[in-house]
Every structure is written in structure tokens, then in C-alpha cells.
Amino acid sequence: QSVLTQPPSASGTPGQRVTISCSGSSSNIGSNYVYWYQQLPGTAPKLLIYRNNQRPSGVPDRFSGSKSGTSASLAISGLRSEDEADYYCAAWDDSLSGPRFGGGTKLTVL
Amino acid sequence: EVQLVESGGGLVQPGRSLRLSCAASGFTFDDYAMHWVRQAPGKGLEWVSGISWNSGSIGYADSVKGRFTISRDNAKNSLYLQMNSLRAEDTALYYCAKSAGGFLEWLFDYWGQGTLVTVSS
Numbered sequence: 001q002s003v004l005t006q007p008p009s010a011s012g013t014p015g016q017r018v019t020i021s022c023s024g025s026s027s028n029i030g031s032n033y034v035y036w037y038q039q040l041p042g043t044a045p046k047l048l049i050y051r052n053n054q055r056p057s058g059v060p061d062r063f064s065g066s067k068s069g070t071s072a073s074l075a076i077s078g079l080r081s082e083d084e085a086d087y088y089c090a091a092w093d094d095s096l097s098g099p100r101f102g103g104g105t106k107l108t109v110l
Numbered sequence: 111e112v113q114l115v116e117s118g119g120g121l122v123q124p125g126r127s128l129r130l131s132c133a134a135s136g137f138t139f140d141d142y143a144m145h146w147v148r149q150a151p152g153k154g155l156e157w158v159s160g161i162s163w164n165s166g167s168i169g170y171a172d173s174v175k176g177r178f179t180i181s182r183d184n185a186k187n188s189l190y191l192q193m194n195s196l197r198a199e200d201t202a203l204y205y206c207a208k209s210a211g212g213f214l215e216w217l218f219d220y221w222g223q224g225t226l227v228t229v230s231s
Contacts, residue, residue: 002154035217037155044221045155050210056219088155092215098169099145099217104154 003028004089006102013110017077020105022089024070028100032092034072036065039086039104048087049074076107084109112136112220114206119225122196130225132189132206140164140184143209145218146191148202148227158204159191163212174200196229203227 005023012018022034036049047056049065052072064075072091076083089102118130130146145160159170159180168180179192189206203226207218 032215033217037218039155044205044223045218046221047219050217050219086154090155090217092217096172098160098171098214099157101155101157 002103003093003096003100004091004102006087006089006105008103009106009108011108011110012076012079014079014081016079017075018079018107019076020074020087020089020107022072022074022102024072024091024100026070027095028070028091028093029067029072030070031094034065034067035090036063036072036074037088037090039088041085045088079109081109083107112208114208114220114222116204116206116222116225119204119227121228121230123231124197124229126196127192127194128196128227130191130193130204130206130227132222134187134189134206134208137208139187141212143167143212143214143216144182144189145207145209145214146180146189147205147207147218147221148200149205149224150199150202153202156202160209160214161189162214167214169214193227196227198229201227201229 033051037045039045052067053065113135146158177195203224205224206222208220210216210219
């Protein structure tokens, strides 16, 4: 069982806005930055969001991150077919002295 | 352009050893912490181990502590993972990942393509 909790699946139609949640605790999300990764089928993960809400260059502004207390969210607006992928949240965990991932959310674009 | 190229994976019997390598380029290697992250077939991501820029801080997941050893050679821009006493549950694609900063708490901003380790008799 993952330390960070994500819904196993999410879906939306093209153009819609979807959000993926990530729930943690005071030792991880509550006191450290949250990162989000996108993993397209058969490829390595790619950084989408760092430091809770910052986008690396090249990541479209359709992707946004937020954090409140011990939870975080990834929002994808203007959903496109190429957004179909697995999404993972991650954060350093002070109690475990290491980074931890959520279990991943499989996003389906209907 | 940041490039991370893993090597050293393969098929190994339970109880044996394997050494993974990661060749880094496109950035100042000794400014950044580095990590190994694995993904079992059809499963999620699991952090394995990390090492700070100067090897002064090292961490391991409980599942590999005492069996795996991470190291780096800044002169060769290379990261290593020595894996001993391998078990079937260590079967996974092992990714080398660059940290966004010099310390372990900065998580991953670039990933390699991975090297597959299969532990089976």
C-alpha cells in the first residue's frame, strides 16, 4: 500500500477538465514539496509539476498543481487524447527518510 | 540536453548479484543528487535509493536496505547500484533519475529509459 493515496483511475472527454488527487500526511505532503509525473505507455516518467505548482519549461499550461495541508491535486484542462497516461504524485517523507510515490492514476480520455 | 543511460540489467538467479550503471551527460553531474527508482511489471513506481551530490547522504528503501549499495563517481559522471542477494520481488525496470537539486529531498526532474532486471531460476 502506497504512503500517498491516489484514485486508481480517472476519465474525461476531450476538452474537459479533470483533477487527480493525492492524499498524504504531515510527514510528507504536509511538510514537503509535491511533484507530479506523467508516464505515457511504454515510456519513462516525465516531470509535469515540481514544488507543488511549478511547471518545467515545455509543459503546457493546461497542467496545474496545487497543495493544501496534507493533500495535493493535479488539474488538466482542455483534455486531449495524448494526455492518456498514468500520473504519479511524489513527495519526500520525513518519517521514512525517502521519497514516496502515490500508487498512480490511470487517466482515460473517452 | 540531459541524458541518462542505464546498463547492466539482465536475467539473474535468486541470491546472485548484479551491478547497474548509469552514464550521465548534459549537466554538471557533481552538482546534483541522483536516485534509482524501479517499476515492477504492471505496477507503480518505487524509490530504491538515492545519493547526494558529494555522497555525504545516502538513503535506501526498507525493501533493499542491507542488500543494495548505491555509489557514484563524479569524475566519470556515473551512478551505480550494486544489488546483492537478489530476490524474485526485485524483478523490475530500474530507472536512473536526476534530482532537481544537490540533496536527496529534491525529487526527480529527469529519468533514463531504464534497464530491466529479472530475477528467476
